[in-house]
Amino acid sequence: MRVDFTKMHGLGNDFVVLDARVHPVPAIDTALARALADRRTGIGCDQLILLEPSDAADFRMRIFNHDGGEVEACGNASRAAALLHGSAASVETSGGTIHVEPTNGGASVDMGKPRFDWEAIPLAYGMDTAVMPVGWEGLDRPGAVNVGNPHVVFFVENTDAVPLDVIGPQIETDPLFPQRINVNVATIENRRHIRLRVWERGAGLTRACGTGACATAVHAMRRGLVEREVTVTLPGGDLIIGWDDSERIRMTGPASESYRGSFEWDDFA
Numbered sequence: 001m002r003v004d005f006t007k008m009h010g011l012g013n014d015f016v017v018l019d020a021r022v023h024p025v026p027a028i029d030t031a032l033a034r035a036l037a038d039r040r041t042g043i044g045c046d047q048l049i050l051l052e053p054s055d056a057a058d059f060r061m062r063i064f065n066h067d068g069g070e071v072e073a074c075g076n077a078s079r080a081a082a083l084l085h086g087s088a089a090s091v092e093t094s095g096g097t098i099h100v101e102p103t104n105g106g107a108s109v110d111m112g113k114p115r116f117d118w119e120a121i122p123l124a125y126g127m128d129t130a131v132m133p134v135g136w137e138g139l140d141r142p143g144a145v146n147v148g149n150p151h152v153v154f155f156v157e158n159t160d161a162v163p164l165d166v167i168g169p170q171i172e173t174d175p176l177f178p179q180r181i182n183v184n185v186a187t188i189e190n191r192r193h194i195r196l197r198v199w200e201r202g203a204g205l206t207r208a209c210g211t212g213a214c215a216t217a218v219h220a221m222r223r224g225l226v227e228r229e230v231t232v233t234l235p236g237g238d239l240i241i242g243w244d245d246s247e248r249i250r251m252t253g254p255a256s257e258s259y260r261g262s263f264e265w266d267d268f269a
């Protein structure tokens with residue numbers, strides 16, 4: 001069976017998007033998602049995105065990481081879905097319902113409210129998630145937050161000096177995080193600017209992580225380090241994150257379509 005796809009990205013965090021609202025898409029399992037995402041033998045992407053009809057929202061978005069695991073949220077893909085959809089929409093995800101709105105060259109997304117309690121992250125045992133009494137190889141006292149998916153946030157003097165390719169997977173898979181975790185290392189440049197690098201759960205180092213930018217921004221705000229609207233500079237570019245009195249996080253940034261293609265499903269099944 002031939003299946004159409006759209007190759008998209010948000011600041012270089014790239015996706016293969018399948019749209020089951022316009023053509024049939026067979027069931028996706030971990031092995032198939034991993035095979036499609038493989039950059040040598042598959043189409044290649046950080047995340048495989050499946051759009052489907054929804055009874056609870058304008059459409060549903062399912063997210064499969066590079067390792068094939070299905071996860072709850074993907075900020076950059078939310079903007080790509082908005083671009084593809086072409087108008088404002090509510091989007092059902094397993095991490096909650098978000099609201100997307102296309103803008104000139106990208107989209108603005110209401111990512112909902114962050115959750116800070118340890119059971120919501122989740123952590124394996126209770127602790128203060130604002131400044132956690134834990135550390136790994138020189139990275140310590142992080143914050144943790146769930147923004148649809150789980151994140152741990154470290155503030156450091158210089159993000160480029162952190163061997164994130166080495167320490168990221170150690171933290172991602174630490175037993176403290178029963179569902180693993182996305183690892184953010186951030187430098188506060190000033191009260192309106194954060195520099196961020198992310199080791200993503202199930203995908204590794206990516207050019208950008210939308211939920212990571214949201215998690216990092218709200219932690220910096222919670223600690224009083226930045227204003228309630230900041231620019232977050234990732235290796236792939238900038239996102240604007242706001243967190244207003246409604247407690248809902250708003251992320252604004254670019255999204256792009258790279259090309260369209262099709263593949264033989266049975267070649268990967």
Ligand SMILES: N[C@H](CCC[C@H](N)C(=O)O)C(=O)O
Nearest residue numbers: 074075076149200201210211
């Ligand atoms: N690796 C993330 C999913 C993708 C998040 C990232 N691509 C984004 O833009 O938010 C996780 O396992 O929760």
